[in-house]
Amino acid sequence: MRNRICWALGIVCATAVHAQVRVEEPVPQIARVDVNVSEKMGNPIPRTIFGTFLEPIGNSTYNGLWAEILENPGFESGLWSAQHVADMLHERPELSRASDLDLPLPWEPLNAAQGNRYERRYGDAANSWQSLVVMAVPGEPSGIKQRVYLPVHRTRSYKGSFYARHLSGSTKVTVSLRMRGNDEALVAQNVDVSNTGTWQKYEFALEVPEGRLHRLDPADFAVQLDVDERVELDQFSLMPTDAEDGLDPDEVAMAKAMHTPLVRFGGNYTSGYHWRDGVGERDKRRNMLNHSWGIPEYNTFGTDEFLAFCKRIGAEPQIALNLGTGTPEEAAGWVKYVDEHWHAGLLWELGNELWGNWNLGYPAKSELAARTLKFSQAVKAVDATARLIATGADPDGFKEWNGIQLTNPPGTFDFLSTHFVVGDGDVKLAHASPEFVQEAAFAMPAELERRLKEQQQQIDSAAGKAHIAFTEWLFLGGRRHGAPDFTNTAGAIVTGGFLNMLMRNAEIVPLSDMTGIMEFGGIWKKRSQVYATPAYYVFKMYAGADAAQRVAVRADSGSYSVKQGVERLPEIASVPYLDVVATLSQNGRKLTLFCVNRSAQTDIAAQLNLQGFKAAAKAKVQVLTSDTLSDANDEVEPERVMPLESTEAIAAGGWSHTFPHASVTVLTIDRR
Numbered sequence: 053m054r055n056r057i058c059w060a061l062g063i064v065c066a067t068a069v070h071a072q073v074r075v076e077e078p079v080p081q082i083a084r085v086d087v088n089v090s091e092k093m094g095n096p097i098p099r100t101i102f103g104t105f106l107e108p109i110g111n112s113t114y115n116g117l118w119a120e121i122l123e124n125p126g127f128e129s130g131l132w133s134a135q136h137v138a139d140m141l142h143e144r145p146e147l148s149r150a151s152d153l154d155l156p157l158p159w160e161p162l163n164a165a166q167g168n169r170y171e172r173r174y175g176d177a178a179n180s181w182q183s184l185v186v187m188a189v190p191g192e193p194s195g196i197k198q199r200v201y202l203p204v205h206r207t208r209s210y211k212g213s214f215y216a217r218h219l220s221g222s223t224k225v226t227v228s229l230r231m232r233g234n235d236e237a238l239v240a241q242n243v244d245v246s247n248t249g250t251w252q253k254y255e256f257a258l259e260v261p262e263g264r265l266h267r268l269d270p271a272d273f274a275v276q277l278d279v280d281e282r283v284e285l286d287q288f289s290l291m292p293t294d295a296e297d298g299l300d301p302d303e304v305a306m307a308k309a310m311h312t313p314l315v316r317f318g319g320n321y322t323s324g325y326h327w328r329d330g331v332g333e334r335d336k337r338r339n340m341l342n343h344s345w346g347i348p349e350y351n352t353f354g355t356d357e358f359l360a361f362c363k364r365i366g367a368e369p370q371i372a373l374n375l376g377t378g379t380p381e382e383a384a385g386w387v388k389y390v391d392e393h394w395h396a397g398l399l400w401e402l403g404n405e406l407w408g409n410w411n412l413g414y415p416a417k418s419e420l421a422a423r424t425l426k427f428s429q430a431v432k433a434v435d436a437t438a439r440l441i442a443t444g445a446d447p448d449g450f451k452e453w454n455g456i457q458l459t460n461p462p463g464t465f466d467f468l469s470t471h472f473v474v475g476d477g478d479v480k481l482a483h484a485s486p487e488f489v490q491e492a493a494f495a496m497p498a499e500l501e502r503r504l505k506e507q508q509q510q511i512d513s514a515a516g517k518a519h520i521a522f523t524e525w526l527f528l529g530g531r532r533h534g535a536p537d538f539t540n541t542a543g544a545i546v547t548g549g550f551l552n553m554l555m556r557n558a559e560i561v562p563l564s565d566m567t568g569i570m571e572f573g574g575i576w577k578k579r580s581q582v583y584a585t586p587a588y589y590v591f592k593m594y595a596g597a598d599a600a601q602r603v604a605v606r607a608d609s610g611s612y613s614v615k616q617g618v619e620r621l622p623e624i625a626s627v628p629y630l631d632v633v634a635t636l637s638q639n640g641r642k643l644t645l646f647c648v649n650r651s652a653q654t655d656i657a658a659q660l661n662l663q664g665f666k667a668a669a670k671a672k673v674q675v676l677t678s679d680t681l682s683d684a685n686d687e688v689e690p691e692r693v694m695p696l697e698s699t700e701a702i703a704a705g706g707w708s709h710t711f712p713h714a715s716v717t718v719l720t721i722d723r724r
Contacts, residue, residue, distance in 0.1 A: 072481050072615045073491050079610035079629050079651065082708075083658040087634045089643060090664030091604035097635065098562045099313040101554045102595035103370065104569035105524055107319030108353070109345045112570035116577045117303045117361065118353045119295035121200050121210075122273065125288040125350075127156045127172065127184040128339045133346025144199075155196065156184070162195040162276060169194060178215035178251040178286035180339045185219065185284045188277035195276040199232060200290070201579040205267040206302065208260040209293040214275075214285060215253050215335075216245040221280035227256050232270035245283055253335070257293075268579045268687060287335055297360050298334075298352070302582035306575045308365040310588070311595040314399070316370040316523055316565040317358050320344040322404040323376025323411040327386045330354020343412055355386070359393055369394060370523075370565070373431075375403030375423060375443070376413030380430035388434045397437035399563070401469060401523065402427050406443045407453050420456050428464045441521045441563075444468035447503035448620050454510055462516025470507060471524040472500060473567055474620060481616035486535060487652045490545075490681060490714065492617030493527055493536040494650040495627040497549035501557060508560040522564035525550055526573055535682075538573040541693055541714070542681035544586035547573060548648040548716035551594045552633045555602060555646070566591055576687075583690030586676060586683075593674050593695060593718045597644045598637035605634035605645070609656055630656050630711060643667070645719040649711040652681070656713075661706040668722040670699045671707070677715035 106112060114120065124131055132140065140157060141148050150160045154170050161170070169187045177183040188194035202210065216225065228240035241256045265271055273290055277283060294301050324343040330351040331337075337351035362369045371390065373383040387400060402424050406414050415423045424442050431438050442465035445453035454468055479492055504520060511518050527546040529537040536542035547566070554564050566587075568574050573587035609630035616622055631648040643665055649656050676695045685692050701707065702721065711717055 072617070073488055074613045074615070075610070076613055076626060077610045079654050079656055080608065081657070083607065083609040083630060083656050085609075085630070085632055085645070085658050085660045086606045086663070087643070087645070087661065087665070088604040088663045089634075089636065093602040093604055094559050096601050097555055097558050097599055100563045101558050101561065102312055102591070103314030103316060103563065103565040104310065104312045104574065105316045105318070105565040105567045106358070106569050108321055108342055108349060109319065109347070110571050111577060112568060113353045114348060114350055117300055117570050118357070119291050119298055119300040120352065121202065121290045121292070122198060122288055123158055124156055124339070124348060126177070126179045126182070126286055126339045127159070128180055128182050129156055129172070130341055131339065131348040132157065133341075136346045156182070159196050159198050162193055162197055162274060166192065166194060170196075173284065179335060179337075183284050183286040185282065186275075186277055188221065188279060188281045190280045193235065193276055195274060197230075197272045197274040200271050200273045201268070202229070202260065202265065202271055203292055203302070203580040204260055204265050204269075205581070207292050207294045208262065210258045210260075210290055211255070211293050212258070212288065212290040213253055213255045214288040215251045216247075217251050217284040218245050218248045219282040219284060221282055222278040223281070224278035225281075225283065226276040226278070227258070228274045228276065229258055229260060230272040230274055231265070232272050234272075237274070238264050238271070251286070268581060296364065298357060299361055299364070300577065300582065303570065303575050303577065304361070304364050306582060306584055306588075307361075307569055310365075310569065310592050312365070312367050312569065314370050314563070314565065315362050315365075315367045315569060316372065316401075318370075318372025318401055318404050318523070320404060320411055321349075322372040322374055323413055325374055326378065326382065327355055327389070331356060331389070344410070355390065356393065359390070368398065370399040370401070372401035372404045373427060375406060375415070375427055376411055380426050383427050384430040384434045387431050387438060391435055396435045397439065399439050399441060400431055401441040401443070402465065403443040405471065407445055417453070417456055420453075421459050424457060425460050425464055428460075439467070440465040441467040441469050441523065444470050444507075444520070446471055447500055447507060450507055451510060454507065458511065458514035465518060467519055467521035467563060468507070468511060469521045469523045470504070472522070473524050473526045474528055474618060478619050479617050480619055480622045486681075489529070489535045490542050490652045491612065491650060492614045493529065493542070493546050494549060494652075495612070495614050495624045496527070496546065496618060496621050497553035498627045499621045499624040501553045504557055504561055519563070520561045522554065522561050524565060524567045526567035538587060539585050540682050540684040541586045541676070541678040543573065544590045544676055544693075545648060545650070545681070545714050545716060547587040547590045548646070549631060549650070551591070552631050552646055552648055555599065555633045555635070578687040581687035581690060583685045583687060585685060586678070586693040589693075589695050590676055590716050593676070593716070594646060597635070597718060597720065598642055599635035599644055599646075600638040601636045603634045603636055605632050607632040609658065629654070630658065641723045643721045643723070647711055647717040647719065649713055649715045649717070651713050654713050656711045657708065658711060659706060659708055662721075665721070666724040667702045668724050669702060671702050672720040673698045673700055674718045675712065675715055677712045681714055
């Protein structure tokens with residue numbers, strides 16, 4: 053409304069958000085969007101700009117995409133950092149007593165009052181390094197349990213296994229599922245573990261009775277011994293029977309619906325990841341600490357499982373090699389292995405964020421070029437068609453680092469990577485309002501577009517040909533209420549701006565990966581409920597469209613500038629309020645308009661005019677917005693923020709449309 057007043061008075065004034073957002077051109081009373089379909093812009097849009105990113109962080113793989121329900125199934129120590137352990141004990145104080153009894157986190161005793169009836173043993177485990185001896189108290193229920201959340205809204209059937217070595221006494225072990233904190237079993241199965249001396253694998257199946265456990269209810273997975281039994285246990289597993297080769301079917305289905313052509317397997321963990329730990333028999337893969345994130349790396353989701361996931365969702369793998377603690381020979385071995393299981397000529401990254409001292413074994417600048425070259429040569433020796441991405445720096449500080457990489461001989465790499473995962477959303481302006489933070493964040497893609505062009509200019513000035521691979525991008529916020537964050541509606545508006553920017557610059561950035569396909573701006577799982585962020589739905593709206601060729605579009609919608617904005621890009625000029633990209637489908641029969649209204653407060657009424665395109669009578673409309681920009685989906689309300697779909701009539705040559713404030717709209721028009 054304030055913008056409308058500015059327009060009526062014919063003056064330039066600041067919006068109510070703060071004087072540091074300056075209106076350069078007010079939003080007109082009726083904005084114009086002129087599309088000339090006859091004028092093609094640039095080369096065809098490569099599908100690879102709609103790549104995504106998967107890294108074992110948080111619950112993205114384990115407790116997420118990987119359907120295993122149990123944590124620390126092999127009873128190992130040292131799988132969490134000290135901070136993560138402190139957080140677990142704060143959230144669940146009952147685990148402190150379990151730890152006192154020598155039970156590895158997050159296992160608990162069936163009866164803590166029995167005291168010390170558990171012993172960890174080392175060096176002769178069925179898996180990794182440790183196993184657990186459990187000693188029953190005669191006449192009392194004895195054993196261990198773990199809190200679990202089961203996807204009972206989807207399936208009531210579960211299958212599992214464990215390794216055991218009988219020591220003495222009775223040979224009966226009972227596995228069961230119980231209501232949390234309740235001794236009564238919902239379902240149980242007795243297993244005879246009479247073997248001695250050697251490890252034996254046992255399997256079981258459990259089906260929860262209908263109506264006894266509900267969505268989001270906690271349960272206990274319990275292991276109970278009989279009478280005077282003593283037994284050594286290791287490497288449990290509990291999976292829903294509908295798991296697809298170990299993958300969560302809900303997460304697979306939602307990932308497939310994203311229409312992403314490319315999944316990057318990389319991240320900070322890359323610099324300490326050794327791929328051979330994640331191949332071979334799953335039960336024998338070692339459990340260890342994920343050094344980068346202080347969480348378990350069970351290695352049950354390794355190369356084969358990643359490739360199977362890519363195959364299920366119809367995506368190509370893009371893999372980051374270990375240039376931290378790895379060797380050129382190890383990298384070449386991984387390329388050879390993947391080529392044999394997929395095909396040659398894949399995208400391989402030569403490290404990840406090697407300029408950051410948080411990456412294990414990061415090279416000094418004096419080592420960078422030579423290390424990149426050695427790994428490049430090793431990869432090319434086993435696959436001359438491999439496409440290589442060297443580690444580049446971020447768009448707001450790239451010249452020195454990228455300059456070093458560009459001293460390598462032509463052909464060393466095909467792309468230089470860049471990342472822009474913005475910290476915590478802080479702005480330089482003191483006491484900034486949520487609206488200021490929102491519009492400052494919404495403006496970032498406009499400035500990034502200029503910085504990316506500068507990066508490409510530096511590359512072009514060096515010998516050889518290469519382009520930019522934007523292998524991680526996302527906006528992290530959340531310190532202020534209503535600030536953009538990858539989980540809320542405001543973050544989805546930023547996502548729309550990023551995607552528009554990428555489509556406009558696909559000639560210099562033909563490859564990009566949104567952070568991430570799991571967690572961050574993608575698919576989440578909490579308490580076994582799978583859901584997606586608003587940004588996921590924006591990505592799906594874009595990647596699911598048949599956007600093959602950009603055509604000319606001009607939006608006369610007003611513009612603003614930002615001062616003292618987001619810390620890494622605080623000064624941004626000439627930001628259009630309505631950001632529009634127009635594309636034609638592969639066959640030229642479908643016109644799509646991708647529209648982002650960056651105004652946090654003003655709906656934009658516009659007249660849309662089409663040239664060189666005889667439109668059908670109706671347009672399909674998809675719009676994502678919400679009542680407040682802090683709205684987010686979660687396991688309780690997984691569909692709180694979703695795109696709304698409708699149709700609207702098109703008059704000859706054009707029509708009127710109102711773009712809600714802070715929204716992403718995709719308009720699809722068929723040719724008559």
